[in-house]
Amino acid sequence: MRAEGDSSPGRDERLAEAVGLRERGEHERARSLLVRLAGEHPGDAEVAYQTAWAHDVLGLEAEAVPFYERSLAGPGLSPEDRRGALLGLGSTYRVLGRYAEAVETLRRGVEEFPQDGALRAFLAMALHNAGGHGEAMRLLLGLLAATSDDEGVRRYRRAIEFYAADLDATV
Incomplete structure (x- = not known):
């Protein structure tokens, strides 16, 4: 535009x-x-x-x-370019070691484009770099459960989603 x-x-x-x-x-x-x-x-x-x-x-x-x-x-x-700019800026901040800015930018991207798996994956990486390992794992496990075509993942999808919500849950 x-x-x-x-x-x-x-x-x-x-x-x-x-x-x-x-x-x-x-x-x-x-x-x-x-x-x-x-x-x-x-x-x-x-x-x-x-x-x-x-x-x-x-x-x-x-x-x-x-x-x-x-x-x-x-x-x-355009919405597609905005999505790309948020992902690009967040990823670039992460590469530059500006982890807090990366997390903030990528969170904004996920809020605006909640169905975009790439934004969630890059947010998980930035969270990991910023020390948010638990939240990063929850995001990745949720993304895996929602998008995987792997037969084993599909078979255990409900269990993966359950543990994604609470990784420390025990029986």
Whole structure:
């Protein structure tokens, strides 16, 4: 989505070109184009998100953070892009050792997109890093019970869900 009041010619075409470059593995060229575009359109959430992604894919996590934060600061992202930005920012915070921010961001993602298993999995990783091992295990066991196609997991689904709720339960 274009930021309100943005009518500059070529923005959409240049954004599509940059995304295409990234998708074809031309990550550095995509990043260069997106950095220029983000400088021209600082309030454009979609451009900020794509710029963050271009940095992330190159392992430039610290440089990706301000673009992710900018993309989430206001309206302008589609629900799918918002989900991706929350996951990307939360994961990036975790990689950078910013565990409290990772947990906060990923919790927000899970609240907004409760059916998204990837957000729950990344939240579990961040919780583990932040010392929340019990909650991380509950999330992962719940996700496993809800999504696994494994016959054994399906057979013991109710037991897994029971213990996910209280890992210390005994008979």
